[in-house]
Amino acid sequence: MTPSRLTLFTIDSVSIAVAFLVSLFIRQSAMVSLRFGYINYNSVDYTLSFLIASLFLLTVFGAFKLYQIRTIEITARIFTVIKALVVWTLLITLLVYVLKFDFSRAVLFLTVILTAILICFARFAYFKYRRNKRRDDDTDVHIIGTGGRAKDIEKQLKDSLPNLSVIHFDYQNPRSRAHLAAMESHDIFIADEHLTRQEVMEILADTEFRHHSFRVILDTFRLVTGEVRLNDLDEIPSISPNCQPNTVYLIAKRLVDIAVAGIGIIAVSSIWLAIGAAVKIDSKGPVLIKQIRIGSNLRPFTLIKFRTMHCNTTLYEYSPNNGNDPRITRTGRILRRFSLDELPQLWNILKGDMSLVGPRPEMEFIVRDYEPWQQIRLKAKPGLTGLWQILGRKDIPLHKNLEYDFYYVCNRNFLLDSVIMLKTIPAVLFGRGAY
Numbered sequence: 001m002t003p004s005r006l007t008l009f010t011i012d013s014v015s016i017a018v019a020f021l022v023s024l025f026i027r028q029s030a031m032v033s034l035r036f037g038y039i040n041y042n043s044v045d046y047t048l049s050f051l052i053a054s055l056f057l058l059t060v061f062g063a064f065k066l067y068q069i070r071t072i073e074i075t076a077r078i079f080t081v082i083k084a085l086v087v088w089t090l091l092i093t094l095l096v097y098v099l100k101f102d103f104s105r106a107v108l109f110l111t112v113i114l115t116a117i118l119i120c121f122a123r124f125a126y127f128k129y130r131r132n133k134r135r136d137d138d139t140d141v142h143i144i145g146t147g148g149r150a151k152d153i154e155k156q157l158k159d160s161l162p163n164l165s166v167i168h169f170d171y172q173n174p175r176s177r178a179h180l181a182a183m184e185s186h187d188i189f190i191a192d193e194h195l196t197r198q199e200v201m202e203i204l205a206d207t208e209f210r211h212h213s214f215r216v217i218l219d220t221f222r223l224v225t226g227e228v229r230l231n232d233l234d235e236i237p238s239i240s241p242n243c244q245p246n247t248v249y250l251i252a253k254r255l256v257d258i259a260v261a262g263i264g265i266i267a268v269s270s271i272w273l274a275i276g277a278a279v280k281i282d283s284k285g286p287v288l289i290k291q292i293r294i295g296s297n298l299r300p301f302t303l304i305k306f307r308t309m310h311c312n313t314t315l316y317e318y319s320p321n322n323g324n325d326p327r328i329t330r331t332g333r334i335l336r337r338f339s340l341d342e343l344p345q346l347w348n349i350l351k352g353d354m355s356l357v358g359p360r361p362e363m364e365f366i367v368r369d370y371e372p373w374q375q376i377r378l379k380a381k382p383g384l385t386g387l388w389q390i391l392g393r394k395d396i397p398l399h400k401n402l403e404y405d406f407y408y409v410c411n412r413n414f415l416l417d418s419v420i421m422l423k424t425i426p427a428v429l430f431g432r433g434a435y
Contacts, residue, residue, distance in 0.1 A: 004130075005067045007126065008066065008067050008123070008126070009058070009067060011119065011122045011123060011126060012057060012058060012061060012119055013054065013058070015115055015118035015119045015122055016050075016053065016054050016057055016111070016115045016118075016119075017050075017054070018114070018118060019110075019111050019112075019113075019114035019115040019118055020050050020053075020107075020111050020115075022110075022114055023106075023107045023110035023111045023114060024046075024107060026110060027104060027106050027107050027110070046107075049092075049096065052092070052095065053088075053092045053111070056088055056091050056092055056095070057088050057115070060084050060087050060088045060091065060248065061081075061084050061088075062247070063084075063247035063248045064080055064081075064083065064084040064087075064248070065080075066080060066081060066084060077123065077127060078120060078123065078124055078127075081119060081120060081123060082116075082120070085112075085115070085116045085119070087248060089112050092108070092112075093108070096108060141157060141165070141166050141167070141188075141189065142166075142167050142168075142169060142188045142189070143166060143167070143168050143169070143188075143189045143191055144168075144169045144171050144188065144189065144190045144191065144192050144195075144203065145168065145169075145170075145171075145189075145190070145191040145192030145193070145195075146168050146169075146170050146192075147192065147193060147194070148193075149191045149192070149193050150168060150189075150191040150192065152191075153189050153191045154166045154168075171192055171195060171199060171203070190203060198371075198373065201373035201376075201406070202371065202372055202373045245380075245412055245413075249412070249413060249414065252414070253355060253414075253417065254352070254355075256356070257349050257350075257352075257355050257356055258350060260349075260356055261346045261347075261349040261350040261356070262350060264346045265346050265347070265350065268343055268346075271340075271343070272343060272344070275306055275335065275340060275343070276288075276306070278331045279306055279307055279308075279329075279331055279332075279335075281331075282329050282330055282331040282332075283310055283311065283329045283330075283331070284311050285307055285310070285311030286307055286311075287306065287307060288304055288305070288306060288307065288344060289304075289305060289306075289307045289315070290302050290303065290304055291303045291305075291315060291316065291363065292363075292364060293361035293362060293363060293364075293382065294361065294362055294363070294364055294367045294378065295353055295354070295361060295378075295381060295382055296378060296379065296380055296381045296382070297378060297379070298367075298375075298378055300364070301348065301353040301354075301361075302353075303345065303348060303353075303354075303361055304344040304345060304347055304348060305341050305342055305344055305345060306332075306335055306340070306341040306343070306344060307329075307332070307341075308328055308329060308331070308332025308333075308335050308336050308341045309327045309328055309329060309332055310327060310329055313327045316363050316364075316365060318366075320336075338428055338429070339428045342384060345384050346384075349384060352381075353381075353382075354381055354382050354383060354384060355380075355381040355382070355383045355384075356383060356384050356385065356417070356421065357383045357384070357385055357386055357408075357412075357416075357417045357420050357421060358380050358381050358382050358383025358384075358386055358408070358412075359377045359378075359380055359382055359383060359386055359388070359405035359408060359409065360382060360383070360386060360388055360405070361382035362382075373406075374402050374406075376406055376409055376410075377402055377405035377406055377409055379409050380405075380408070380409045380412060385420060385421065385424040386404070386405065386408060386420060387404040387405070387407065387408050387420060388404045388405065389420075389424055389427055390420055390423040390424055390427050391404060
């Protein structure tokens with residue numbers, strides 16, 4: 001653990017310990033003042049509750065990546081701290097209620113309030129200290145670009161940080177590009193006015209998952225495909241793309257997938273039998289087909305779906321882009337129109353190969369031709385539905401829906417997933433754009 005992370009870890013641990021002890025003291029003092037006398041607390045329940053609450057706090061903060069020292073904007077960090085504290089409060093309240101701990105509600109309330117105040121104050125002071133210290137220490141910042149805009153950024157940075165060491169990269173130079181891709185954990189400004197939209201996305205793809213802190217100068221970044229945090233670092237307007245979901249979201253999403261897929265399999269089992277009989281009667285061949293698809297992080301898996309094409313059709317080729325494709329059977333045309341052929345993929349969701357919402361699971365021969373930035377879509381589990389389905393579906397060829405997937409990967413959250421699932425219902429019922 002780095003010194004900075006250890007410092008934050010210590011701040012949080014000490015804050016909750018102090019908050020807990022002060023809360024006990026305040027309640028005890030209040031009871032004495034009101035002539036109720038001293039209270040004999042259940043030391044086992046209180047100690048156990050404190051240890052569990054502390055563990056939950058550190059775990060939730062870790063899930064929100066609050067121990068990663070990647071950026072130096074203070075406001076964004078404190079806002080994330082507040083969000084993590086809300087989640088932590090809900091968790092420990094639920095835990096105390098479920099486990100029936102003999103624990104004073106007043107002490108619980110005071111501990112939560114004091115912990116929030118102490119952590120926010122201590123972290124704010126520490127971040128201010130780090131920023132002021134950075135002004136005096138040597139620091140490396142990397143700027144992609146060598147033109148006038150890049151030099152303006154360097155001047156503004158050095159006006160605030162006199163000892164700053166600035167390294168420029170020419171993205172058009174292969175040697176500079178290779179060095180950039182090999183770097184670890186740095187502040188990087190993208191300030192090259194000549195970069196194309198695709199080149200900016202390639203930079204993000206090459207380095208996004210190597211713990212870099214990006215600042216994309218607003219005049220340069222004409223495409224905002226990801227969740228962004230508006231920064232005002234040394235009065236330089238910029239945005240920071242963020243394609244890394246928090247752990248709490250991923251765990252909760254997996255639980256929802258298991259619950260919905262399990263219930264769905266039971267609910268539609270009779271429909272499966274009817275569809276299977278229709279497929280078998282309509283044309284020769286198996287009822288189900290199995291294809292190797294590429295899942296998250298390039299992991300292949302076996303996708304299951306009802307057969308909708310004639311048995312002499314090649315198993316791996318581009319999907320139909322109109323309803324008159326001769327490969328599709330009569331029953332298959334109906335199944336594809338209302339997405340009934342994809343019902344068996346509930347098994348894939350239950351197994352963990354797929355999710356309810358996500359990018360489409362693509363075939364290997366298509367993924368093989370991806371550009372580096374296009375592979376970002378493979379950072380998320382493939383989904384039964386997604387933006388590609390509610391925004392026109394196959395009116396746009398499936399294998400060309402990459403930018404929708406890129407947007408989803410960098411913006412995924414509970415609200416977006418919920419909206420996609422709700423909008424999928426009318427898209428399926430009316431068969432919009434499905435072939």
